[in-house]
Amino acid sequence: MSDARDPTEFDPIVPNTGEEYEPLEVFPESGSFDLRPGADSCYKCSTCDTNCPVAEVDDDFPGPKFQGPEQWRLKQTDDDYVIDSSISECSNCLRCDTSCPSGVNLAQMHNTARGEYVENQVPKFSVKYIRNRILANYRTSAYFASMLPRTANFFMNFGPVRWAMEKVLHVPSEREFPEFATQTFRQWWAERGGAKVHSDEKRIAYFHGCYSNYNTPQVAKALVRIYEYFGYEVMVPEQKCSGTPMFANGMLDDARRHAETNVESLTAAIEDGADIVASCTSCSMALRNEYPELFDIDGIDDLAAHTYDAVEYLRIHTDVRQELEQAEVSGELAEEFAYHAPCHARSQGLERQAIELFRNLDGVEIEDVGDSCSGISGTYGWKSEKYEKSMEIGSEMFEHMEDSGGTTGMTECPTCASQMEHGTGYDIRHPLELIEAALID
């Protein structure tokens, strides 16, 4: 036994990529996360590659197996190795992560490689870097826009402004900018006087994220009303961006800064007896999965263990499924929904919960439009050089939506929603809005 671990302690049941596995030093100390166990678990079956929506349409993209385990190995054996620029073509959908039969942490490998690439190889004064940084920090733009929402709505979709954005920042003028609400969710919450239900036993803290605060407060309000209907006390702690768009753009320092605030304020809510729920599946994914994979912040594991998707939490703790089977929807939401499961919902095992909950709900129809990726992947489809690719990836979903019965879409992810709307012209709703319509309205 020279340089390897004692094999009698080796426990192959648990995907051996967690912190518990500590190989003796074989490769030099790097100060960053040790990704070797993941690289060693990869046996090159290429299942990840068959799941990659980018490799399916892009002839230059070498696929997740290369980006993750192989690139990591190349780095270990060649001191001069620089991260391949193709890492910036990865859309961070994380499908590879869900597919790996060996539990290789491809998402973590991709995020660290991308962070390193942006840090060391992308000039900080390049247009791309500046554009990506603006896109990644959506919360900042949204914060300013929400001060004058009507003006912002006008200018963000005003032809000449968008022409200039395309020319200067390479933001595709084809895309419609999401509308800013005239009253943010937090303003509504404050005006309402906070929680209407108080309980020591049943308490959740809501991570609303940026989008349902600034753009779709109706989703956030639906969440509050549903949880209060089931007797929960809702807390709305201080929070910043979950970091998803920052991981996807390799801006790990920005993401960490926001994560520090979130971890501090959400762990305080956990100490007050709350579990954390999010209505955006990329936000819950970030808190659950990416935080502990990428950062070492006090309480971060505790936060991951207490975070749930808002609908998932209702499925575990309430009779929502039985109540919906008895309920009926009429009015505006009595529709046929074309449901798309976001990739980040898929990796949390939530890809079918909307179908399950609504398939027996009177007054509505729901159809799963299949397992293709919507193609937008957050900020990915907001870059001129990736717009066409994003639409090509999405084409399968658009076709399936058009083949479905109605003209209303449904998804949990705000950027998937904007892609669905962009590709089909459908109105897109969140499952929480339908639960609200069924049980409360």
Added chain:
Amino acid sequence: MAIESDVLVIGGGLAGLSSAISAAREGADVRLVTYKQSTLRQASGLIDVLGYTPDGDGPLTDPYEGIDALPEDHPYRIVGVDTVRDAMSMFDEVVDTYQGGHTDTNALLPTYGGTVKPTARYPDGASAGLASDDRDLLLVGFEAMPDFDAPHVAAHLRAAGVPFDVRGVTIQFPGELMDDAKVTRYAKLLENNGPVTVRGRERGARDALVERINPELEDEPRVGLPAVLGDDDAAGVRAALEAELGVDVFEVPATPPSMPGVRLEDRLFEALDEAGGNFESGNPVVSFDGQDRVETVYVDKQDARIPFSADQYVLATGGLVGKGVESDRERVYEPIFDCYVPHPEDRYDWFDEAVFGEHPFAGFGVDPDPELRPLDAGGSPEFQNLRAAGSVLGGYDFAAEKSGSGVSIATGYHAGRIAAQEAQ
């Protein structure tokens, strides 16, 4: 509280899907949870029932006849030959894109390795490739896809004594695909007749491929290609190629990752959806509550434990390769419920010294009662409401017998049906 259903199936491979579909067709509220994506992505797409006896005799003409001669503890003997037949009928009903159900006789199909394999069901797309068909054939491989080396496969088939002339040629796939372009890339280009650049001109990939195959054809009435002919609409891709080439076109069943496996996975999940079943993937079942009965199982999402409870459970987590059976230096065990896995005490008795010898580990798995409930060391069911299906079961060597798919379908069907009946 917990997320509830009548029947909870753990595992998303062929056994898990078969049990979930059979339970849902019995009217139970079914949920399937799978740690990762279905392992069908790594399967050839062929459905074997029994190709060889445990002594290596074969290929067998009729797999059902061979079942009687199997040892008593073989899963086929435990569920009985009639159940195997019923299970295959269910498969034929839900997967309408497969052939072979018209006869009890095994079909013989060429593989990527150039061997000829006995199998009970095969995808429509492979049917023009039958080795029992005496028409001459041309195999066409692509340069950048070394898994399928057409001249080598042709030479092997000739050596195997197939009753026809076979040639293999390697051509360049049109367009400048990278050397390790994914099977999904080929499939998508062919399905959409997507644009590729050929000598500076933009062409449809399918049209350009036809032009490259045409000059290679002599008078063979059938052409075999790597299994990348489309994804959602494989039949359409094949029909278009056949119309242009004027010959029958087939796919040779593939090595992983495999488009025929992906298509079968898609079809079976659709069938589960149509039968009203629910499913989710991405996270493992790691623990449970219960003594005589399994009360609740826990799915691990990062560190959050998500509780799922059901009246009846089916364990379809796979064998030693699929991680449904594990081993360390001390013992062989089933990792979720710690069901008893019979095995010799000395680990040097777990394997044979010859690489291709008769390895005892190939038959490791839980030992079930006639209802497929895993038994403890004393011969009593470990739990009243837990049944096992597929390669988590012991007593057979699917690789040697060519029985993997059939055992998964038969035991899955049996376990799912009993679970649904018990739950009602």
